[in-house]
Amino acid sequence: xxxxxxxxxxxxxxxxxxxxxxxxxxxxxxxxxxxxxxxxxxxxxxxxxxxxxxxxxxxxxxxxxxxxxxxxxxxxxxxxxxxxxxxxxxxxxxxxxxxxxxxxxxxxxx
Amino acid sequence: xxxxxxxxxxxxxxxxxxxxxxxxxxxxxxxxxxxxxxxxxxxxxxxxxxxxxxxxxxxxxxxxxxxxxxxxxxxxxxxxxxxxxxxxxxxxxxxxxxxxxxxxxxxxxxxxxxxxxxxxxxxxxxxxxxxxxxxxxx
Numbered sequence: 001x002x003x004x005x006x007x008x009x010x011x012x013x014x015x016x017x018x019x020x021x022x023x024x025x026x027x028x029x030x031x032x033x034x035x036x037x038x039x040x041x042x043x044x045x046x047x048x049x050x051x052x053x054x055x056x057x058x059x060x061x062x063x064x065x066x067x068x069x070x071x072x073x074x075x076x077x078x079x080x081x082x083x084x085x086x087x088x089x090x091x092x093x094x095x096x097x098x099x100x101x102x103x104x105x106x107x108x109x110x
Numbered sequence: 111x112x113x114x115x116x117x118x119x120x121x122x123x124x125x126x127x128x129x130x131x132x133x134x135x136x137x138x139x140x141x142x143x144x145x146x147x148x149x150x151x152x153x154x155x156x157x158x159x160x161x162x163x164x165x166x167x168x169x170x171x172x173x174x175x176x177x178x179x180x181x182x183x184x185x186x187x188x189x190x191x192x193x194x195x196x197x198x199x200x201x202x203x204x205x206x207x208x209x210x211x212x213x214x215x216x217x218x219x220x221x222x223x224x225x226x227x228x229x230x231x232x233x234x235x236x237x238x239x240x241x242x243x244x245x246x247x248x
Contacts, residue, residue, distance in 0.1 A: 021205030034214065036191050036246055061201025063209065068194040070187050072170040072212040072245070079198075080205030 006030055008103040010091055015108045016083050024055065024062070025078045028093050028101060034069035050075055050101075052094040058087035083109050139188040139222060146184050146197075146224050147232045155233030157183070159223040163238070168215040168245030176208040177233065180225035183209065189219040191246055215239060216246040 008028040016022050028050065035047030049069050055062040062081045081089070086109045093101040143152075160174040175183045175198070185195040198209045213221070220236040227233060 034192060034246060056201075057203045060203045061199075062203045063201060064199040065209070066197040066199075068196060069192045070190045070195040070214045070246075072214050076210075076212050078210040080208055082203050082205045084203075 004029060004031055006093070006095070006099070006101045008091065008093060008101050010089070010103050010105050012081075012089055012105045012107055015110075018109055019082055019084055020109070021080050021082050022107070023078065024081050024089065025076075026053075026055075026091060026103075027074060027076050029074055030093075030095075032069065032071060032073040032075065036069075048096050050093045050095055052092075053077055054092050055079070055081070056090050057081055057083060058085070062089070083107055085109050138193065139186065139220075142186050142188060142193050143222070143224060143234065146226075150230075150232055152224075152234045153231045155179075155225065155227060155231070157223055157225045157233040157235040159185075159221065159235045159237045161221050161237040161239050164240045164242070165215060166242045168217070168241040168243055170212040170245070171215050171221075171239060171241070172210065173213050173221060173237075174208065174210040175223045175225075175235075176206065177223075177225040177227075178207055179228050180207045180233075181228055182226050183207070184224045185211075185213065186222040186224065187213060187215055187219060188222060190214065190216045214245040215241045216244045217241055 011025045013022050033045050033048040037045045053065040063079050088106045091103045157177040165171040182199040184197040195213045200207045218240045220238050223235045225233045
């Protein structure tokens with residue numbers, strides 16, 4: 001049961017110089033039900049959130065984030081990464097229901 | 111129209127309420143901070159938290175935390191039903207140790223950032239955000 005389209009989006013520059021620090025912006029569609037909301041029939045909507053987000057570059061960790069229900073719906077996460085060489089960013093979002101949403105972005109360094 | 115006896119009493123009660131609330135919040139926050147630090151002392155450090163002074167919509171309040179030497183940074187919204195917001199761990203390829211996200215806020219409060227530094231010490235920073243419409247449902 002998802003009832004939504006978890007469409008991850010990431011934005012990183014296409015090119016950078018060696019060891020440059022680049023801005024990484026990510027967004028994913030997700031209701032992030034915090035377990036407190038009551039629907040129109042008076043029933044509490046069960047918790048259903050993304051509980052972890054990770055970003056790696058060529059297999060090395062950039063950031064790893066534990067997420068709790070107080071993060072907003074459609075989680076937006078922005079951070080900075082250092083790129084030592086050309087390669088690929090890999091992003092994962094882990095859902096409470098066990099689904100893992102993935103995205104990637106490549107960057108040319110030189 | 112002058113102030114009646116009833117109005118004056120009501121104002122007095124309002125004043126009492128305002129003074130009592132922060133004590134409750136800080137007690138909650140102290141427990142949450144201790145859960146992250148394990149009771150370690152909090153020292154001065156270069157941790158910055160940026161949030162708007164007034165948030166019209168508590169459903170999505172942008173918050174940025176930055177701390178150059180941090181291993182990880184935790185964000186807390188102590189007056190929320192779920193006070194923990196997120197914990198960011200920085201890996202070897204993190205650039206400047208900074209992160210921006212959007213958080214839910216139930217009411218006006220101090221948003222707290224706690225950083226665990228590379229040497230094992232902890233640094234704390236807070237930003238007061240006035241929330242016009244709460245964003246936690248229920």
